[in-house]
Amino acid sequence: MSNVLILVDSVSGKVSKSTAEIATFAKRIGDVTAVICSSDSAVLIPQLSVLSIDKTITCTGVEFEKLSTGAVAAALAAVVAKESPSAVLIASSARGKEIAGRLSVRIESGIITDAIDLDADLVATQSVFGGSTTVHSVVTHGTPIVTIRGNSIEAISGTGPSTHEEVAVSYDGDRAAVSSVAPAVKSGRPELTEASIIVSGGKGTDGNFTPVEELADALGGAVGASRAATDAGWYPHSFQVGQTGKTVSPQLYIAAGISGAIQHRAGMQTSKTIVAVNKDPEAPIFDVADFGIVGDLFTVLPQVRDGVNAKKA
Amino acid sequence: MKIALCIKQVPDSWAEKKMGADQRLDRASVDAVLNDLDEYAIESALTLVEANSPTGEAGEGSGHTITVISMGPERATEALRKALSMGADDAILVNDDALAGSDALATSKVLAAVIAEGGYDLVLCGTESTDARMSVIPAMLAERLGFAQLTFAGKVSVEGSNVKISRQTEFGVEEMSASLPVVVSVVEKINEPRYPSFKGIMASKKKPLVTKSLSDLGISASDVGSSAAWSSVKDSLPRPPRGAGIKVVDDGNAGTQLVAFLSERKLA
Ligand SMILES: Cc1cc2nc3c(=O)[nH]c(=O)nc-3n(C[C@H](O)[C@H](O)[C@H](O)COP(=O)(O)OP(=O)(O)OC[C@H]3O[C@@H](n4cnc5c(N)ncnc54)[C@H](O)[C@@H]3O)c2cc1C
Ligand SMILES: Nc1ncnc2c1ncn2[C@@H]1O[C@H](COP(=O)(O)O)[C@@H](O)[C@H]1O
Numbered sequence: 001m002s003n004v005l006i007l008v009d010s011v012s013g014k015v016s017k018s019t020a021e022i023a024t025f026a027k028r029i030g031d032v033t034a035v036i037c038s039s040d041s042a043v044l045i046p047q048l049s050v051l052s053i054d055k056t057i058t059c060t061g062v063e064f065e066k067l068s069t070g071a072v073a074a075a076l077a078a079v080v081a082k083e084s085p086s087a088v089l090i091a092s093s094a095r096g097k098e099i100a101g102r103l104s105v106r107i108e109s110g111i112i113t114d115a116i117d118l119d120a121d122l123v124a125t126q127s128v129f130g131g132s133t134t135v136h137s138v139v140t141h142g143t144p145i146v147t148i149r150g151n152s153i154e155a156i157s158g159t160g161p162s163t164h165e166e167v168a169v170s171y172d173g174d175r176a177a178v179s180s181v182a183p184a185v186k187s188g189r190p191e192l193t194e195a196s197i198i199v200s201g202g203k204g205t206d207g208n209f210t211p212v213e214e215l216a217d218a219l220g221g222a223v224g225a226s227r228a229a230t231d232a233g234w235y236p237h238s239f240q241v242g243q244t245g246k247t248v249s250p251q252l253y254i255a256a257g258i259s260g261a262i263q264h265r266a267g268m269q270t271s272k273t274i275v276a277v278n279k280d281p282e283a284p285i286f287d288v289a290d291f292g293i294v295g296d297l298f299t300v301l302p303q304v305r306d307g308v309n310a311k312k313a
Numbered sequence: 314m315k316i317a318l319c320i321k322q323v324p325d326s327w328a329e330k331k332m333g334a335d336q337r338l339d340r341a342s343v344d345a346v347l348n349d350l351d352e353y354a355i356e357s358a359l360t361l362v363e364a365n366s367p368t369g370e371a372g373e374g375s376g377h378t379i380t381v382i383s384m385g386p387e388r389a390t391e392a393l394r395k396a397l398s399m400g401a402d403d404a405i406l407v408n409d410d411a412l413a414g415s416d417a418l419a420t421s422k423v424l425a426a427v428i429a430e431g432g433y434d435l436v437l438c439g440t441e442s443t444d445a446r447m448s449v450i451p452a453m454l455a456e457r458l459g460f461a462q463l464t465f466a467g468k469v470s471v472e473g474s475n476v477k478i479s480r481q482t483e484f485g486v487e488e489m490s491a492s493l494p495v496v497v498s499v500v501e502k503i504n505e506p507r508y509p510s511f512k513g514i515m516a517s518k519k520k521p522l523v524t525k526s527l528s529d530l531g532i533s534a535s536d537v538g539s540s541a542a543w544s545s546v547k548d549s550l551p552r553p554p555r556g557a558g559i560k561v562v563d564d565g566n567a568g569t570q571l572v573a574f575l576s577e578r579k580l581a
Contacts, residue, residue: 011483068462068489069452093483094448094465101449102456104418110543111417113447123547134552141543176461176491183485191483197580219581237467237502238481244350244440244501252580273578274558275571286560291574295563303568308581311572 002030002086005079007072007099008048008056009091012183013040015047017194018091020155022148026089027052027158028120034161035079037064037072045164052158057083061168068176069095073102075169080107080143082167087122092147092247093193100147109142116152116249116270127270149270150193151249184238190222192239196251197221200241200268203228204257204278204297209235211301212256218308224248224268226258242267256297260285277301314365314377314471314493317433318358319424319450320351320396321442322389347392350439352506355381357499358437359400359507361471371400378402380431384412384423390522397517398509404522405431411527414539421453423537426530428458434494435476440465440501451498461491464498 004026009016019034026032031054036044041058048056059075076099080088088103090096092114104111117125122144126135139145192198197219201212203226216223225235227242241248243263253271258264260276260283268274269288276289277297286292293300322345358379359371366375381396383389384407393404407423415423428436436458438451455462463469466478474493479486480500509517527534535541559574561567575581 068455068464070456070462073456095482097448098452098462098464101417101421101447101452104543105421105453105456111449112544113449127552128549132552133549135549136547137544138547139544174455174459174461174491176463176489176495178487178489180488181485184483252575252578273580275575281560281562286558289560290558291571292558292560293563293567293571294560295567300563300568300571303566304571307569307572308575311576311581 003033003083004029004031005033005035005076005083005085005088006053007076007088007090007096008034008036008038008044009093009096010038010040010044011191013043015044016091016191017155018093018148018150019048020051021150021153022089022091023051023053023158024153024155025118025148026087027156028118029122030086031055033057033083033085035059035076037062037075039063039065045161049160050157051160052156053161055163055165056161057165057167059169060166062171066178067171068174069098070102070173070176071171072099073106074171074173076103077106078169079167085143087144087146089118090145090147092149096147100145104142104145107143109145110139111145111147112137112139113147114247115146115148118146118148122146149247149249151196151251187223189216190220192222192224192241192246193248195222195248198224198241198248198250198252198268198271199254199256200224200226200258201229201235201256201297202226202258203232205229205234207232207234208298211298211305215254215301215305215308218305219252221250221252226261226264255285255289256301258285259283260288314362314435315431315433316358316362316377316379317428317431317436318354318379318381318396318401319436319438319454320355320381320383320392321348322346322383322385322392323348323442345388345391347395348439348442350441350501351392353499353501353503354437354439355396355399355401356504356506357469357497360504361435361469365471372402380405380433382424382427383407384415384420393522394517395509397520397522398514399507400513401520403520406522406524407526407530408524409527409534411534411538414542415537416542416544417447417449417453418543419537419541421450421457423527423530423532424450425454425457426532427525428454430530435471436460436494436496438496438498440498451496455496458494458496460494460496462496463489463491464496466497466499467502469497469499469503
């Protein structure tokens, strides 16, 4: 039985949803070993007990939070040397891709980023050119390293790891140091890249995100924003969707008062269902919308919010 | 500082892109432009030098140099010239037929060889090329060169040999620092790139631009290009265009229609 390594991703002591998703892909290929490179391992391990993971390896001896992603790549390389896995799967976040890139240089192995599917034979599916083309690729050299986009699969649950190991690692690489972290403000809504529903607002909100937030809350979704909205300071940059913001792929994406510039579409075009609300019938966002409403977001969104809340009651 | 500024010529992001018969982006069919995210790296290089220059200006007399580097076909010289006209000092193009189809591993190997050869101590990159969209080159460069990695910078400053950045990540706003040599990648929020001045455009024509081949860098042709790529595309298919969606003009109950549509799809 082959063995697959996955890197556990977490924020503030909480295992990310992407970890459950990559574990699900890994299980298709073989036994799953979850690698933890975090000083929070004691609180992370119990959270893995419901996932399809067979074993955990905690890397010790390095304060990962204070260093660059090079330290995580070095630790993973040590685990790869020890375990000889048939693949390494990592979440496709900015951080995940850096780790994957550095690991591939370190262990001289091919890399595929932003996969949206991965089969048992390690054939990866990617969606490129803003979603207009689907590509199937394989790694042909070394231990395949694949980064996988969030929301690409419905995570299955499992019985959790039965074996726990610790591996002492060291890092003599780059000396970039994190001197301080001002924690992100928590909104109480789902994380943008993990959310299955996102309601985004653009320039058309004119700075008033209330209808966008209220609809997101009615649907249990996250709030996103176009660059025009984040540039104007109406919403923090960390909520920007698009080429230079987050790439999202939720079940439902609602764009309100967003024209649909190519840079915005690059970050949301693979969403399963797309809804657009825009006053301008010619707005390019309608080209990718499954359901488009030519109308004023300030009247349409509250009506949708009330309809959704009424159904729940 | 001896700055190496990595920029890439990419297909215009507005152009429709398709795959060629060789399973690679058909680059000949689309207009090429300077990767717009790299303009922010150019601006950062210039402002860092200006801030650390006795004259307040980049160029001769500043005590620092900015070399723009690109790996790509002959026409990538247009992107390099643009950077020179904005104020960079000289340029290096790595152009070799054997480079066609190179993956990120090969690209980073070539760029790292140029940087190591030139003895640069600050490498500046954009965060992402709009065509490859991998965002891995800066991290790979740091790994290959053994330089400190300060990526996704929303702010950057240099004092002596200490480089400081601040960046927004999933963990919050992080302050990071490192001593030269360092690789920095910058996000587009960092600045507003300047336009080349007429004087800058005229001056750029006289600035040195050298072209290097693989053998100049001591890299074997068999280590790069599509045949050396460590991943390969099996097939690619244009995704069927999204079926024409429903479009309604709001007459007072479009929101209600949307609720029905969402509940039919089990989304609400
Ligand atoms: C290098 C680069 C990177 C970029 N990266 C990103 C990115 O990551 N994400 C991103 O989003 N953009 C990005 N952009 C910017 C992008 O090109 C657009 O400028 C931006 O997406 C526009 O935002 P918008 O749709 O909110 O605004 P606009 O294009 O101004 O559109 C506003 C829309 O709202 C509609 N509207 C107005 N009032 C109402 C109302 N009351 N009800 C309903 N509709 C209304 C209008 O009809 C219009 O269509 C990038 C650009 C560059 C150059
Ligand atoms: N061929 C290239 N030549 C020079 N710089 C490059 C090249 N490819 C990528 N880069 C740099 O690496 C950054 C990230 O690109 P990528 O990893 O391809 O998304 C870009 O913004 C450039 O600064």
